[in-house]
Amino acid sequence: MVCILCYDFLFGSLVRDAPSTSKIRRVAALSCGHTFHLECITTCLNNSLNTNCPVCNAAHAGSILTLHIECDRDHIASDKHTYGNPLREAQLLCNSSLDSAEQQEARCKVLEAKMAALQMELDEKAKPLKEIKAKLAGLYKKIAFLESQENELSTLADRHKVNIQGLQGALELKNQTIARLKKKIGEQEAETVE
Numbered sequence: 001m002v003c004i005l006c007y008d009f010l011f012g013s014l015v016r017d018a019p020s021t022s023k024i025r026r027v028a029a030l031s032c033g034h035t036f037h038l039e040c041i042t043t044c045l046n047n048s049l050n051t052n053c054p055v056c057n058a059a060h061a062g063s064i065l066t067l068h069i070e071c072d073r074d075h076i077a078s079d080k081h082t083y084g085n086p087l088r089e090a091q092l093l094c095n096s097s098l099d100s101a102e103q104q105e106a107r108c109k110v111l112e113a114k115m116a117a118l119q120m121e122l123d124e125k126a127k128p129l130k131e132i133k134a135k136l137a138g139l140y141k142k143i144a145f146l147e148s149q150e151n152e153l154s155t156l157a158d159r160h161k162v163n164i165q166g167l168q169g170a171l172e173l174k175n176q177t178i179a180r181l182k183k184k185i186g187e188q189e190a191e192t193v194e
Contacts, residue, residue: 004055005040027067032058062106
């Protein structure tokens with residue numbers, strides 16, 4: 001297994017022909033599961049504006065996990081095991097360590113941050129809705145007031161209709177009386193002329 005950043009073996013000090021004095025480099029993993037030398041990924045993330053994984057471009061959440069892997073050089077060199085077995089075991093250990101409590105906590109923090117951001121967005125979107133609801137409540141009050149005024153005016157109109165009908169009846173009687181009086185006056189004038 002190779003560190004994609006420096007193209008050196010992740011477990012270079014464990015290679016069969018490596019001198020015993022070779023430097024042991026610490027291995028680290030990002031939240032996506034890709035592994036690198038600790039100093040390689042630290043330098044990469046510190047020197048870049050992008051904090052995504054250099055392999056899969058997944059957003060890195062939380063801290064870099066330092067993996068503590070111990071392999072016995074004699075175990076690697078023994079004839080009982082092939083060269084690849086300890087590396088595969090180390091990879092399995094790397095993969096299983098990614099599900100550690102630290103990573104779960106980092107995921108929870110990311111989810112909490114996303115939830116807080118969504119809540120803020122929801123609150124922002126709810127402000128106009130609250131204003132609309134307040135305006136609607138005001139309009140409903142105006143409608144109720146206008147309906148009550150309409151009822152009052154309708155009642156007054158009904159009363160006035162009765163009064164108007166009464167007045168029209170009285171006016172008609174007055175007109176009939178005037179017509180009779182005119183007729184009498186006409187008859188009296190006719191009598192005086194004869």
